[in-house]
Amino acid sequence: MIVAEAKPIKEILEMIEGFNKILVVGCKGCVTVCNVGGAKEVAILASAIRIAEKKKGKEVEVGEITLERQCDPEYIEELKDIIQDYEAVVSLACGVGPQFISERYPEARVFPAVNTKFMGGAVEHGVWAERCAGCGQCVIHYFGGMCPIARCSKSLMNGPCGGSNHGKCEVSPEIDCIWDKIVRKMMAQGRLDELLKIRPPKSWLTARDGGPRKMVREELAK
Amino acid sequence: MTEYKSGSNLEKVLKAGHFAFTGECGPPRGANVEVVRKKAQYLKGCVDAVNVTDNQTAVVRMSSWAACLILKEEGLDPNFQMVCRDRNRLAMQSDILGVSAHGIKNMLCLSGDHQRFGDHPEAKNVYDIDSIQLISMVKKMRDEGKFLNGEPIDVPPKLFIGAACNPFAEPLEFRVYRLAKKIAAGADFIQTQCIYNMKRFREFMKRVVDMGLHEKCYILAGITPLKSVGMARYMATQVPGMDVPEELIKRLKEAGKKKAAEEGIKIAVEQIQELKEMEGVAGVHLMAIEWEHRVPEIAKLAGMLPRPKVE
């Protein structure tokens, strides 16, 4: 799923400085799962905004709503009747949400309340880690089911580099050296021959490097 | 008439069967030509080729190719280094043609330290291709006269291709295979990370020889003289794959603060002499960064002088 991190409340308060009617919009998708943008977090942010503004001597009106998802127009449509009552919209969805809201309601002043970080999953309760960089050409099967593009700091396809340090990446002891894992697993499984194959340079055309991407399902599109 | 891949001095020396001795020069943090010329003076006549690092530890310095040109002017055989961190395949091929056009004949292909270590940690990550893909690419350009995309190059570059090897880094079991991979990709010579544990290195070289890798590629062992106990401890704990035996640290300690550097040089000289007799080792790469002025003395004590002249 898409993993995002809450922006510091200070940053959000600075963004909405001067607005008196604010709508906080959450999302029941990915950001609920990683506990940064669901209904609970909407209530928390709304309360925090009211307290902070009250402290400044201002009474602000803060609306709260959580949509099924902010990446489908049919749910963004649900804001139709209420959005004009507000001066600013703060979206807790990943980077897609605020943009969808902005597109559908061009007059609205939309602010992002989270920093979208990566595609990943939960590795333990409360901890999410990156697994996929969206390169557009998945070849994890070459690497024992692990992705070096996303999980090697240098995206090596013929790793490990000389900086692999007791199973950790030279960049930080908090980052596992994925090549250490790949090599150990494949050697243990007797797949040394696959490791000896020289993987050719990756085409980054299918990745973000090639430009913003679209995915079309022909049978479904008009 | 011997067929050379590049005709560099290093290649000629190795091909003639001599024990090679290379050095290293770190470019300055500015357009300071004088400091490069000064370093060149120390190294002249002591080494067969000089590595010129490429934004080492991800810290901005004068570019490797530029410093290489200065060294060439000073009569040295530069070993141009290129890391994968800062350049994409276009810039790489472009620079490869550029250095070859200027008569630089050796090239070391490296991954490069991640930019998070350096002085511009917020920079965009390139790593378009990795070091092994870079070796293959240079070989393709030189031997097939083709760019990475298969199109013809009008005057192919002539480079003696080098790569690095860190024999004691994890995962240990795989290191000799990674070396094999680099050689299969096209590496003509290898320079290892600096060695302190000679016993373990000898075991590593045995595996290399068993696999016949020393016949396909010239392997130069890296040596960095220890200047102090502090430096030894730093190497032992902060540098991946570094194995600094306690006996060496003990020797430095016992020599006392003032004499530690002398002892470090003594150790390096002993190592060089031992490596000269080790099977599979074609030479030594001396990394005496910011200590270039001691290189002539080390070369002399280790019996590396005079350097051979091969026509």
Place this chain on the structure above:
Amino acid sequence: MQEFKPKIVAFYCSNCASSAAEISNKLGLFLPENIKLINVPCTGRIEILHLLKAFENGADMVYVVGCQEDSCQYINGILKLKKRVAHVKNMLEQMGIEPQRLEVFSLYAGKGQDFVNIANEMLNRAKQLGPIY
């Protein structure tokens, strides 16, 4: 000029804190006025939103009394709550509110006097800080 009477909200758990509260009653010790007591099964049940809502509704001071870290009935309820309190303190500071307006205490079940002392300490602190808004 009217003397400032701080509005204080105190959450306390049904275990150690409750026992302490009972004992303080038995000892004839009483809490100062203006303290609204909210009993929870375990301090771990208190969420960030509960703490914020108390301030939103005008509390000048909010504090939580729970078990010692190694004797929480629900094992790590008090530990979780302490993390949440740290998080809210951080938020308060960014919001321009003094983080000292929020506090958490661990006490032993038998300490009736402590229960009252804490209340008085909070009252004094609230008086010093003044009204929240």
